[in-house]
Amino acid sequence: MTAIRVALAGAGNCAWSFTQFAALAQADPDTRLPGLMCHTVGGYRLADVRVVAAFDVDAAKVGRPLAEAFTAPAIAATAFTELGGDRNAPVLPAPVLDGLTGPLGSVVQAATAARDATPEDVAKALVEHDVDVLVIALPTGASRAVRMFADAALAAGAAVVNCTPEELARDEDVSRRFADAGVVLLGDDLRSHLGATCLHTALIELMLSRGLELTSTYQLNVGGNTDFLNLADAGRSASKFTSKANALRAAGMTDVDGVAGPTGFIGHLGDSKVCFANVRAKSVLGSEVRIDIKLTVEDSPNAAGVIANAVRAAKTAADRGLSGKVDAPSPLLFKSPPRGLPESEARAAFLGFAS
Known part of the structure; x- marks a missing residue:
């Protein structure tokens, strides 16, 4: 299979754990890793995932390669393994918008480049890095920033995995715009692997x-x-x-x-x-x-296992010509999908989609 090129909107704890999980898979593609529910989704292994760029506003992360950004003071997740080929992916500035509203503003200093960044910069970077899937892992409540990233992905033709509880897939207008543009949208609010x-x-x-x-x-x-x-x-x-x-x-x-x-x-x-x-x-x-x-x-490794499934599900849906919200894989992956299901039914629907 070809690589799935992923960008991270938010280079925080969950992004750090997910990138480590991908690195472990890349080091030994045939190993069945604990916590990886499906070794393949639509034919894609986790080893096929490549993190090619990230976006953030933190002055301790912006402008640094990914491996260095994940050593920033705000990172609390455990470093289980070193990154492989993804370690030098750039952390690019994102518009601050409402990302640091509230308590986060007291512990994270916004980079100057982030204060000057525009939504057009984000869309352009997604195109330049040939991104297949954008994973939105921003702070809860950052509704303007989440919508901005969704719009940028739509403009760039990149599928979206919305890990936040801010409504995208459940918003009929947003979902319709993605469907009309032929772009996949999965969400909302990531459901931890065993949380x-x-x-x-x-x-x-x-x-x-x-x-x-x-x-x-x-x-x-x-x-x-x-x-x-x-x-x-x-x-x-x-x-x-x-x-x-x-x-x-x-x-x-x-x-x-x-x-x-x-x-x-x-x-x-x-x-x-x-x-x-x-x-x-x-x-x-x-x-x-x-x-x-x-x-x-x-907390963060618990999210990484689900992101590993969601990214591959988004690419599989795109390969199959689907667009907008995609019901089959979503109830297992998200707390608040457009159509929820009980746990056992959600698992069966996902496994049927993944095969």
Whole structure:
């Protein structure tokens, strides 16, 4: 297979873990890596993915090769392996827009080149680097920046994977524009490989499959990376709560007292995320079943496994002549796709698409 040329909108923690995951695959293409659900998607291996450029606003990253940018102070994700051929991909300036609004502005200094950058610069760079897929991994709440990158990708003819909860694929106008232009759009809000939403929705589906009646549920998440710092601002986290609610409804939760979303920043946790979840239901004779769980994961590698699938799914969809939103792979990859499905159905739909 030919290489899938990927650009990263946001050279942060998730981008760092994803690039390392690709590097491991490139070093030994036939190895089945832990956490890689599908060795091939549409015939593409993870080893076929090449990160050819990234965009950021951080003065510690812009103008540096990718391997150096990932050593910036804002990076909390673990360095598991060295990068291979992607290490020298350039980190290009992106327009700041609303990317640093809120707490992030106190820990990230915008590069001068980013303050001067234009959307036209981004579109031109996507063309110059012959990008197949643009992965948007910007801070939650950066709706203007997310839309700008979507427009730039549309102008350049590059497929989009929207890892953020800002609505693109769910926005009918945006999806229609991508469809009319013949460009693939996957989203919204990346669903971690085995994260809080994945576990929570699986529990809901299990209870409903046994005929239980849900009565209440919650999912509370805390972490220590810049994503959680950003989400500590209620004005920035609103779309995340909406996205998680969409995921629970897709699992079958209706008319139930439920809350799910980020609830705190604890700096010393670093890239670790801790989820506390509770599900209550009525069972036989009105007896109660209650499940309390605590899940601890390293946040960014958990996202990398899904990005690895999403990038290959986007390229496969483009190869097949699809455009706009693509339903089959999306429910497994995203919390808030245009059409959600319970976990088991989402997995079956993805595997059918991937084969």
